[in-house]
Amino acid sequence: MCQPQSPGMRVVITGKGGVGKTTLTSCLATVLAGAGTHVLAVDEDPQMNLPNALGVPYEEAAGIVPLNRHADYIEEKTGIRPGRNGWGALFKLNPDVDDVVSRLGLKVAENLSLLVMGTVKQAGGGCLCAENVLLDATIRHLALRMNEAILLDTQAGMEHFGRSLAKGFGQCVVVADSSFNALSVALQSAALARESGIGLVHLAVNRVTGDDLRLERFQRETGQSLPDIFDRVVQLPAEPLLQTLDPHVARIMADRHSGYAAAVTRLASVLCSPPCPCASPRDHARHHHHAH
Ligand SMILES: Nc1ncnc2c1ncn2[C@@H]1O[C@H](COP(=O)(O)OP(=O)(O)O)[C@@H](O)[C@H]1O
Ligand SMILES: [Mg+2]
Helix, strand or coil: CCCCCCCCEEEEEEEECCCHHHHHHHHHHHHHHHHCCCEEEEEEECCCHHHHHCCHHHHHHHHHHHHHHCCCHHHHHHHCCCCCCCCCCCCCCCCCCCCCHHHEEEEEEEEEEEEEEECCCCCCCCCCCHHHHHHHHHCCCCCCCCCCEEEECCCCCCCCCCHHHCCCEEEEEEEEECCHHHHHHHHHHHHHHHHHHCCCCEEEEEEEECCHHHHHHHHHHHCCCHHHHEEEEEECCCCHHHHHHHHHHHHHHHHCCHHHHHHHHHHHHHHCCCCHHHHCCHHHHHHHHHHH
């Protein structure tokens, strides 16, 4: 396993509900932390499943106060109390959030901290509510040193974030299973991620079985070439043991025989040493599409 290049990496995990985002986020976080990277795993899903996936005990997980309910902290950082409309208010647009992890993060393992955001308000209409400013600052302005990584587990896509937040990410992993519908959503997510300016967009096809022909069929029937659209396409095998390990699924990374764990480890390496985006074949495909 390699470690991320400077100046750290910010990765957002998106995709249709139920495709395996939270499981993948917890496993990526675990393998990166195990390799010595300082990882901040951020849970943006209001269902707050990431703590369970990472093995936070039930009682403790139930007691987590998500960031959006730390009114005092938000006011201290942004200059406004959450819940009030930001209209006319004077925001500190770049609040200093260097202490967000030490004050509100939960250390779940060596090198691995967890931050639970709670429900993030719709940002599409240009909302500048305090919670969003803080989330944005956490992702964008949290000074990442060498060998640090932020992984954001989302509820689905990034549609509700707005562009400003999406811009904070260098990479996006779109998760899908090999169903036609999930792959269709993945294409839409990829387009959104590109529009938001995320440099590297990868596809993780999850729950793949040996006899599954749907990935090929999807490409044939839609005329879309996934390797041209995504910077990297990785396949994550179906892993029955995840059910046994539920809800603390990140433990799969300790299983040396798991094909899923091996594939996640390879994906982590891809994230650590991304290809130069200017040299990617996908760029040519994109220019080609634009020309028409
Ligand atoms: N590769 C896989 N093989 C088998 N089951 C999986 C795999 N990946 C995820 N799952 C299971 O699928 C369910 C949904 O996964 P989850 O990570 O919660 O999805 P999401 O966060 O996208 O809603 C969970 O029960 C999880 O254990
Ligand atoms: Mg989830």
